[in-house]
Amino acid sequence: xxxxxxxxxxxxxxxxxxxxxxxxxxxxxxxxxxxxxxxxxxxxxxxxxxxxxxxxxxxxxxxxxxxxxxxxxxxxxxxxxxxxxxxxxxxxxxxxxxxxxxxxxxxxxxxxxxxxxxxxxxxxxxxxxxxxxxxxxxxxxxxxxxxxxxxxxxxxxxxxxxxxxxxxxxxxxxxxxxxxxxxxxxxxxxxxxxxxxxxxxxxxxxxxxxxxxxxxxxxxxxxxxxxxxxxxxxxxxxxxxxxxxxxxxxxxxxxxxxxxxxxxxxxxxxxxxxxxxxxxxxxxxxxxxxxxxxxxxxxxxxxxxxxxxxxxxxxxxxxxxxxxxxxxxxxxxxxxxxxxxxxxxxxxxxxxxxxxxxxxxxxxxxxxxxxxxxxxxxxxxxxxxxxxxxxxxxxxxxxxxxxxxxxxxxxxxxxxxxxxxxxxxxxxxxxxxxxxxxxxxxxxxxxxxxxxxxxxxxxxxxxxxxxx
Amino acid sequence: xxxxxxxxxxxxxxxxxxxxxxxxxxxxxxxxxxxxxxxxxxxxxxxxxxxxxxxxxxxxxxxxxxxxxxxxxxxxxxxxxxxxxxxxxxxxxxxxxxxxxxxxxxxxxxxxxxxxxxxxxxxxxxxxxxxxxxxxxxxxxxxxxxxxxxxxxxxxxxxxxxxxxxxxxxxxxxxxxxxxxxxxxxxxxxxxxxxxxxxxxxxxxxxxxxxxxxxxxxxxxxxxxxxxxxxxxxxxxxxxxxxxxxxxxx
Ligand SMILES: [Zn+2]
Numbered sequence: 001x002x003x004x005x006x007x008x009x010x011x012x013x014x015x016x017x018x019x020x021x022x023x024x025x026x027x028x029x030x031x032x033x034x035x036x037x038x039x040x041x042x043x044x045x046x047x048x049x050x051x052x053x054x055x056x057x058x059x060x061x062x063x064x065x066x067x068x069x070x071x072x073x074x075x076x077x078x079x080x081x082x083x084x085x086x087x088x089x090x091x092x093x094x095x096x097x098x099x100x101x102x103x104x105x106x107x108x109x110x111x112x113x114x115x116x117x118x119x120x121x122x123x124x125x126x127x128x129x130x131x132x133x134x135x136x137x138x139x140x141x142x143x144x145x146x147x148x149x150x151x152x153x154x155x156x157x158x159x160x161x162x163x164x165x166x167x168x169x170x171x172x173x174x175x176x177x178x179x180x181x182x183x184x185x186x187x188x189x190x191x192x193x194x195x196x197x198x199x200x201x202x203x204x205x206x207x208x209x210x211x212x213x214x215x216x217x218x219x220x221x222x223x224x225x226x227x228x229x230x231x232x233x234x235x236x237x238x239x240x241x242x243x244x245x246x247x248x249x250x251x252x253x254x255x256x257x258x259x260x261x262x263x264x265x266x267x268x269x270x271x272x273x274x275x276x277x278x279x280x281x282x283x284x285x286x287x288x289x290x291x292x293x294x295x296x297x298x299x300x301x302x303x304x305x306x307x308x309x310x311x312x313x314x315x316x317x318x319x320x321x322x323x324x325x326x327x328x329x330x331x332x333x334x335x336x337x338x339x340x341x342x343x344x345x346x347x348x349x350x351x352x353x354x355x356x357x358x359x360x361x362x363x364x365x366x367x368x369x370x371x372x373x374x375x376x377x378x379x380x381x382x383x384x385x386x387x388x389x390x391x392x393x394x395x396x397x398x399x400x401x402x403x404x405x406x407x408x409x410x411x412x413x414x415x416x417x418x419x420x421x422x423x424x425x426x427x428x429x430x431x432x433x434x435x436x437x438x439x440x441x442x443x444x445x446x447x448x449x450x451x452x453x454x455x456x457x458x459x460x461x462x463x464x465x466x467x468x
Numbered sequence: 469x470x471x472x473x474x475x476x477x478x479x480x481x482x483x484x485x486x487x488x489x490x491x492x493x494x495x496x497x498x499x500x501x502x503x504x505x506x507x508x509x510x511x512x513x514x515x516x517x518x519x520x521x522x523x524x525x526x527x528x529x530x531x532x533x534x535x536x537x538x539x540x541x542x543x544x545x546x547x548x549x550x551x552x553x554x555x556x557x558x559x560x561x562x563x564x565x566x567x568x569x570x571x572x573x574x575x576x577x578x579x580x581x582x583x584x585x586x587x588x589x590x591x592x593x594x595x596x597x598x599x600x601x602x603x604x605x606x607x608x609x610x611x612x613x614x615x616x617x618x619x620x621x622x623x624x625x626x627x628x629x630x631x632x633x634x635x636x637x638x639x640x641x642x643x644x645x646x647x648x649x650x651x652x653x654x655x656x657x658x659x660x661x662x663x664x665x666x667x668x669x670x671x672x673x674x675x676x677x678x679x680x681x682x683x684x685x686x687x688x689x690x691x692x693x694x695x696x697x698x699x700x701x702x703x704x705x706x707x708x709x710x711x712x713x714x715x716x717x718x
Contacts, residue, residue, distance in 0.1 A: 380490030
């Protein structure tokens with residue numbers, strides 16, 4: 001036992017340095033210090049993530065997948081908070097090991113005691129195998145797999161393989177919560193140890209007429225035969241089966257039924273938990289893609305001991321994370337940002353903003369920084385054609401404003417309807433100039449969203465994101 | 469007489485990794501904006517193709533798994549007709565994975581060699597699972613002049629040309645065929661292969677028009693195309709060139 005004080009000193013030093021780094025970056029206004037504290041602390045004590053995570057009395061949950069990680073984690077944290085838990089969660093986008101460690105350091109005292117009791121962490125797809133052994137999560141949520149940031153990760157098969165390889169280090173009492181409607185996710189997680197709980201949608205009225213060309217999983221993962229889809233909702237989400245090897249979408253444990261989508265204003269659905277009952281829920285989160293996030297968060301909450309009525313109550317009072325359908329008032333007008341990051345998600349966002357009729361103006365801001373994906377060729381996989389004849393003006397902004405403008409031109413929008421303005425503040429100004437009242441939809445990639453939020457903050461419309 | 473551009477898109481749902489279908493959209497729109505009729509035929513796994521039914525054949529890229537599925541079908545069902553079409557003056561454009569498949573063979577990081585179509589005298593080898601991918605903005609100066617071609621590349625395979633293929637251009641910025649000999653892409657007659665995606669044609673309208681003109685001239689020799697404004701396209705290309713120049717000087 002005489003070695004213990006040495007180890008604790010090391011942990012305390014790591015936490016102290018991490019906290020000092022956080023304070024410093026807050027002073028310097030460097031984005032609130034979302035990853036540096038963790039990086040600094042890990043240099044002192046490489047096991048800081050695991051050591052702090054083990055002190056969370058109610059354990060940890062990880063949320064992984066291409067789309068919806070942040071929203072799902074925020075939804076789950078909100079539900080668990082109403083149950084009296086004190087969730088510790090990482091900042092949006094800070095989803096590598098250093099970001100997770102930063103969150104734990106922020107919520108710990110110098111002796112490593114956590115103020116929170118439940119870790120809810122969104123984890124980058126490729127980081128899953130690295131953080132799982134340290135976190136030893138109770139619940140792992142897998143939302144979906146889309147081609148995203150291929151320049152960073154290579155190929156989608158690679159990510160699915162990483163998840164399978166994480167299996168070896170998963171605890172046997174873990175519960176995996178997986179999207180039944182995504183064949184890539186289901187194939188990646190169904191062999192993992194522990195219990196498998198699935199969620200999915202059953203509502204053919206919201207099916208697409210045909211499989212979108214953005215579908216990633218046209219061919220059976222195991223045998224290469226084209227999947228037969230009885231129903232598709234978006235991308236490659238749907239009720240699939242393989243006629244050759246017999247793989248099929250499992251019957252979900254938690255089903256979303258009787259969906260009612262209110263365009264950009266939100267959705268209603270029935271959460272059907274089979275033998276555990278059913279409940280009608282309402283959310284301000286818009287679009288079918290958010291129905292999946294609601295299902296994922298609800299499935300995790302049920303697993304963590306929440307009852308259906310409490311889940312429904314909590315969902316009704318949930319306010320979105322910034323940039324994810326957040327609405328900001330500007331006098332007579334308001335701005336609603338809907339993050340876009342890959343073709344299937346972009347298509348869903350377009351369908352959502354067009355649901356209430358033609359638009360007078362739209363602002364699309366495309367960046368190609370590492371967090372956005374450096375390759376913008378994915379814009380050509382988006383069905384931008386659905387905007388032709390349904391929006392009078394489009395202002396394009398960001399580092400790749402010109403690429404988006406060309407995409408709009410070839411989608412059939414007249415050149416006069418397209419304005420290129422790289423600077424975010426001027427682009428916002430131009431777009432608002434086309435709008436006397438009502439709502440301006442802003443469709444940014446991740447780093448463009450941060451920049452536009454910065455503009456709104458300078459205009460006094462929102463608080464800094466380190467304060468939220 | 470009405471002009472008609474006949475395009476055959478090979479494996480649109482299997483080989484479409486980096487917005488490759490954008491190339492088809494650009495060909496279609498640039499023809500239609502000039503009043504030229506367009507027909508796009510899609511040839512999938514198992515489909516037979518007719519060498520006289522299209523004047524421009526396009527093959528995009530895929531991940532290794534998709535490429536393996538496509539390679540067998542290409543060699544079995546499409547090789548003969550594509551050879552006949554190319555011999556008769558049809559245009560073939562192959563991008564990324566498709567570029568690798570129109571060569572003699574592709575040697576992946578793991579597993580057996582994939583046979584190629586042999587339309588271009590080249591071969592591709594993947595140096596192994598640990599080798600770095602060649603990723604980033606790519607700018608080339610085409611052999612035989614014209615404005616630079618800009619795009620993005622992302623490939624693990626390294627391609628080398630044999631004596632019967634000429635490079636498409638010299639690398640100005642980026643990696644190109646293999647990252648060491650300074651060449652990018654390959655041409656032989658009207659068969660073009662390149663690692664440029666982004667996709668290739670939207671920001672390189674002159675090259676798109678060259679393909680349309682060559683495809684139409686198979687049945688309408690001496691055809692000329694009316695110019696288009698290309699204002700946004702020029703701005704998009706200039707933006708990439710400015711970025712690349714800035715990155716190299718900084
Ligand atoms: Zn199968």
